[in-house]
Amino acid sequence: MNLPDPTQLATPFFILAVIAEMLVARFWERAGYEPRDTATSLLMGFGSVVFGVAGAFTFLAAAHALAPYRIATIGWSWAAVAICFVADDFKYYWWHRASHRIRWLWADHVQHHSSQHYNLSTALRQPWTSALAPGFVISLPMVLIGFPVPMLAFVGGINLIYQFWIHTEVIGKMPRWYEALMNTPSHHRVHHATNARYLDANYAGAFIIWDRMFGTFVAERADDPPRYGIVKNLATFNPVKVALHEWVGIVTDMAHARSVRDAALYLLAPPGWSPDGSRDTSKSIKARWAAFRSMEPAE
Numbered sequence: 001m002n003l004p005d006p007t008q009l010a011t012p013f014f015i016l017a018v019i020a021e022m023l024v025a026r027f028w029e030r031a032g033y034e035p036r037d038t039a040t041s042l043l044m045g046f047g048s049v050v051f052g053v054a055g056a057f058t059f060l061a062a063a064h065a066l067a068p069y070r071i072a073t074i075g076w077s078w079a080a081v082a083i084c085f086v087a088d089d090f091k092y093y094w095w096h097r098a099s100h101r102i103r104w105l106w107a108d109h110v111q112h113h114s115s116q117h118y119n120l121s122t123a124l125r126q127p128w129t130s131a132l133a134p135g136f137v138i139s140l141p142m143v144l145i146g147f148p149v150p151m152l153a154f155v156g157g158i159n160l161i162y163q164f165w166i167h168t169e170v171i172g173k174m175p176r177w178y179e180a181l182m183n184t185p186s187h188h189r190v191h192h193a194t195n196a197r198y199l200d201a202n203y204a205g206a207f208i209i210w211d212r213m214f215g216t217f218v219a220e221r222a223d224d225p226p227r228y229g230i231v232k233n234l235a236t237f238n239p240v241k242v243a244l245h246e247w248v249g250i251v252t253d254m255a256h257a258r259s260v261r262d263a264a265l266y267l268l269a270p271p272g273w274s275p276d277g278s279r280d281t282s283k284s285i286k287a288r289w290a291a292f293r294s295m296e297p298a299e
Helices: 006-025 035-069 078-101 103-113 135-145 149-165 176-181 185-192 209-214 239-255 260-268 282-294
Strands: none
Touching: 006 149, 035 135, 035 239, 078 103, 078 135, 078 149, 078 209, 103 239, 103 260, 135 149, 239 260
């Protein structure tokens, strides 16, 4: 079954939505845009499309090789598409979570978090180096289950479109029932925040229920507004540096490692890991924050 690429159809909407939010930003401080930051996000998005071609071909080749071993052949129906979408989103949750906990994967994903602004253009700030951290591997079990590759591509595109609109400060809270079930701007602002309270939270793509189920949900609080970016923000708008800075850091650390074990952990341990514990990880930052709060007088 031939289906259109949802992201191609949505591209005009993306452009119009960014322009509309820019107009709002002129009158409302919460939707702030910084021209150089926005330009970097747009260039990152364009580069992601260009460099993503190699990853797409690699996935297609792997899927073609695995297809003879699938345990079933799932036909096209609305029910099958719905199940595929939910399964794909569940897969996305775990890949996204791993991308924050394994430095190798973080080196690719950090590019999306590198902006200190949070607006619709930030959604377009996508990585250039996904071929070095091949997320397609986690989709291969769905091929073995029997979902058609075009169906996987279609639901993946729908998920990507859904995640676009939640990158905004213009929208406050959605209705309570929606906030309970779905990922929303409020939930995703938490995910992009560097506040200690919000680190390592809200990995959901479309359904926030995964975070609620697996203990990674944190609600946005009015008394602790999100601060965006990464723990050590970049002092550059150069898209090449944005794309490669963490990879350079990994190579540098591994080159100076004192043992094979340390070299491996610089690649596979959480971001910020160091042999002597002298660097901050999200865990150590949260532990200090929790200790500080425990010393505060009770309200």
